Amino acid sequence: MSAFSVDTTHTAGLAEIVASLPLSLSPVGDGPAQLAAVAGSPGWAQRAMEAADGGALAVVVGSPQTDDGVAALASETAPRVVLAWDFAANPGVLAAADAAAPLRESAVLAEATLAVPSGTDLDAALLDVLVAVDRVAGEPASLRSLHRGANSWHLAGGTRSGAPLALSLVVTDAASASLRLRILTDDGGLTAVVPSPDTAAPAEIRVVARDGERLLPTLWETSRRASWRRAVAIAAGDTISGDIAELHRLTPLAAAALG
Amino acid sequence: MPHTTHTEDGSPLIGVGFLGAGPVTQAIHLPSLARLTDLFAVAHVMDVDGGVAADVAARAGARHSTSMEELLADPRVEVVAICSPHKFHATQVIAACRAGKKAVLCEKPFAVSGEEAAEIAAVSDETGVPIVVGAMHTFDPGWLAAEQLMGDLPETAHTLRSSVVLPPNARFEDFATQVFTRPPGPTRPPLTHPSRPEPDLSDLAVVATMLEGGVLGLAIHDLPIVRRFVPRFDDLEVLHAEIVRPFGYVFLLQAGGRTIELTAAMNATWKPDWTFEAIGPDSTLKVTFTPSYVQAGSAVAEFTTADQTTVAGPFGCNGYEGEWRRIAGIVRGTEQAPDAATLIDDLRFALAIADGARAHVLEAAA
Numbered sequence: 125m126s127a128f129s130v131d132t133t134h135t136a137g138l139a140e141i142v143a144s145l146p147l148s149l150s151p152v153g154d155g156p157a158q159l160a161a162v163a164g165s166p167g168w169a170q171r172a173m174e175a176a177d178g179g180a181l182a183v184v185v186g187s188p189q190t191d192d193g194v195a196a197l198a199s200e201t202a203p204r205v206v207l208a209w210d211f212a213a214n215p216g217v218l219a220a221a222d223a224a225a226p227l228r229e230s231a232v233l234a235e236a237t238l239a240v241p242s243g244t245d246l247d248a249a250l251l252d253v254l255v256a257v258d259r260v261a262g263e264p265a266s267l268r269s270l271h272r273g274a275n276s277w278h279l280a281g282g283t284r285s286g287a288p289l290a291l292s293l294v295v296t297d298a299a300s301a302s303l304r305l306r307i308l309t310d311d312g313g314l315t316a317v318v319p320s321p322d323t324a325a326p327a328e329i330r331v332v333a334r335d336g337e338r339l340l341p342t343l344w345e346t347s348r349r350a351s352w353r354r355a356v357a358i359a360a361g362d363t364i365s366g367d368i369a370e371l372h373r374l375t376p377l378a379a380a381a382l383g
Numbered sequence: 384m385p386h387t388t389h390t391e392d393g394s395p396l397i398g399v400g401f402l403g404a405g406p407v408t409q410a411i412h413l414p415s416l417a418r419l420t421d422l423f424a425v426a427h428v429m430d431v432d433g434g435v436a437a438d439v440a441a442r443a444g445a446r447h448s449t450s451m452e453e454l455l456a457d458p459r460v461e462v463v464a465i466c467s468p469h470k471f472h473a474t475q476v477i478a479a480c481r482a483g484k485k486a487v488l489c490e491k492p493f494a495v496s497g498e499e500a501a502e503i504a505a506v507s508d509e510t511g512v513p514i515v516v517g518a519m520h521t522f523d524p525g526w527l528a529a530e531q532l533m534g535d536l537p538e539t540a541h542t543l544r545s546s547v548v549l550p551p552n553a554r555f556e557d558f559a560t561q562v563f564t565r566p567p568g569p570t571r572p573p574l575t576h577p578s579r580p581e582p583d584l585s586d587l588a589v590v591a592t593m594l595e596g597g598v599l600g601l602a603i604h605d606l607p608i609v610r611r612f613v614p615r616f617d618d619l620e621v622l623h624a625e626i627v628r629p630f631g632y633v634f635l636l637q638a639g640g641r642t643i644e645l646t647a648a649m650n651a652t653w654k655p656d657w658t659f660e661a662i663g664p665d666s667t668l669k670v671t672f673t674p675s676y677v678q679a680g681s682a683v684a685e686f687t688t689a690d691q692t693t694v695a696g697p698f699g700c701n702g703y704e705g706e707w708r709r710i711a712g713i714v715r716g717t718e719q720a721p722d723a724a725t726l727i728d729d730l731r732f733a734l735a736i737a738d739g740a741r742a743h744v745l746e747a748a749a
């Protein structure tokens with residue numbers, strides 16, 4: 125397999141990703157990059173479309189913010205777009221999703237607790253949390269904002285199985301960002317502690333059942349590297365992305381919460 | 384333990400009398416006092432069930448009776464421990480104060496209404512009898528260490544979070560002791576009874592009552608700790624209140640400019656997870672408590688700022704031993720009694736949450 129080219133000069137941190145995937149990615153020489161990096165600031169959907177129209181085989185959108193253009197992303201482009209969520213794209217979240225699947229029906233409580241540094245865009249953070257919840261606890265049946273202040277945002281809703289769902293986004297500069305997901309059942313559950321996207325420290329996923337507690341194998345990879353690996357697989361024709369469809373599906377819930 | 388009446392240095396052991404000798408007396412207090420035989424002797428055990436009183440008294444080598452008056456009239460009882468069901472607490476606290484005892488330990492909750500709280504306040508003022516409420520986490524050496532670590536966090540914290548996941552009480556009662564007259568059958572589900580049908584959650588009055596039970600039975604353990612970070616609660620608002628099945632709750636509250644998350648789930652899990660967190664702009668505190676009943680050492684406190692985490696604990700003893708040591712200090716005159724007004728405000732805080740939850744649930748339906 126030859127490496128796909130990327131332009132590392134315009135996206136902070138991309139050189140490190142390329143250095144960590146040297147057989148899959150290479151810094152672009154002359155000519156357009158085969159894989160496009162698009163910043164997640166508003167307007168990203170339009171930029172992703174332009175990149176795809178310009179010939180990119182896959183597009184990675186870094187830390188997406190809310191963007192009205194999602195619905196308009198052409199159906200040919202969407203399967204080639206990877207949303208590099210800070211938390212939801214952590215490989216541990218994907219592992220947690222598999223482990224949580226059999227627990228969803230019997231959940232009695234689902235929670236997501238995010239701690240982020242000051243200056244974080246909480247609207248974007250909510251999307252990230254919502255995608256993570258969707259992946260692990262399943263698509264929420266409802267969601268509404270309870271209280272939003274300068275330092276925190278609290279939301280409540282329900283899971284498809286009728287359990288309460290509680291989301292809490294809290295701002296603090298003590299310690300680094302992290303997301304904790306928890307699903308409790310009547311006799312156990314799952315907890316995922318997902319670290320800051322800045323580090324390759326593994327998410328800690330623990331599953332409690334009647335016969336004990338299991339720590340899932342730790343995956344020492346940042347969410348960004350995992351997202352770029354997916355982009356490589358898409359470019360190679362091995363898979364397609366459901367990220368845009370997922371975001372589109374969650375948009376009404378997010379919109380209700382955003383008010 | 385009961386056969387000696389004096390410590391090695393010749394000072395008399397402090398005589399303890401129990402009103403109510405159910406699982407809490409058996410699994411929590413007798414084992415705690417058995418760690419403190421240099422301070423206390425159990426003098427008298429009273430329970431309305433004479434069989435329970437006799438059995439539990441025999442374990443401790445104490446007298447037994449089925450009458451509160453008899454226990455309060457027993458001069459060997461210097462400290463009264465109230466471990467009966469909630470609804471008797473206020474009356475028994477007041478009677479013990481009026482009997483002129485040296486101290487009263489009342490299991491949580493202190494009382495179940497604002498009127499009762501006011502009555503206790505008046506009697507406590509009038510008699511000056513020191514009262515300790517069995518909110519054991521407030522006496523836990525891990526929490527006491529946290530108080531020393533946490534700097535200005537009580538003033539700066541914007542979010543407080545109390546989260547409790549617990550197996551049925553019986554799991555830990557059975558580790559802590561052998562309970563006399565355990566109801567037969569599988570372990571009791573918490574706060575429900577095997578003979579009782581599943582609660583009807585479509586009935587909002589049932590939901591409100593369950594939420595109240597959650598506040599006064601479970602959340603109340605850590606509400607005094609939460610209140611350390613809440614400057615006032617006369618503006619308390621319940622933004623959300625919901626049941627977790629089979630027993631538990633999710634609350635979101637606002638008070639004194641703070642946001643308070645209270646979450647609990649009590650079910651068939653084996654794994655307890657009991658934490659309190661306070662989150663401020665530049666520091667956070669997390670206290671992880673050991674489960675109730677067992678003598679499993681203290682909580683662990685972690686205080687985190689941008690560049691470091693300071694950990695305190697675990698220490699060798701828990702808040703149950705802590706509360707009894709405090710009582711010994713009070714009786715001996717070496718330690719201050721807790722401020723009665725603070726205890727009453729702690730209770731009022733809990734009652735305000737329970738009342739707010741009821742109103743919230745009923746309004747949401749209207």
Ligand SMILES: NC(=O)c1ccc[n+]([C@@H]2O[C@H](COP(=O)([O-])OP(=O)(O)OC[C@H]3O[C@@H](n4cnc5c(N)ncnc54)[C@H](O)[C@@H]3O)[C@@H](O)[C@H]2O)c1
Nearest residue numbers: 402403404405406407430431432466467469471490491675
């Ligand atoms: N601090 C803790 O960790 C903790 C844990 C669980 C319960 N509690 C509290 O302790 C108290 C007792 O709990 P429990 O689980 O032992 O309760 P329980 O209801 O199982 O037992 C209470 C005992 O009191 C007796 N009793 C009933 N009416 C009485 C009366 N008027 N006077 C004297 N005795 C009477 C009953 O016969 C029974 O033996 C409750 O208020 C509860 O909230 C504290």
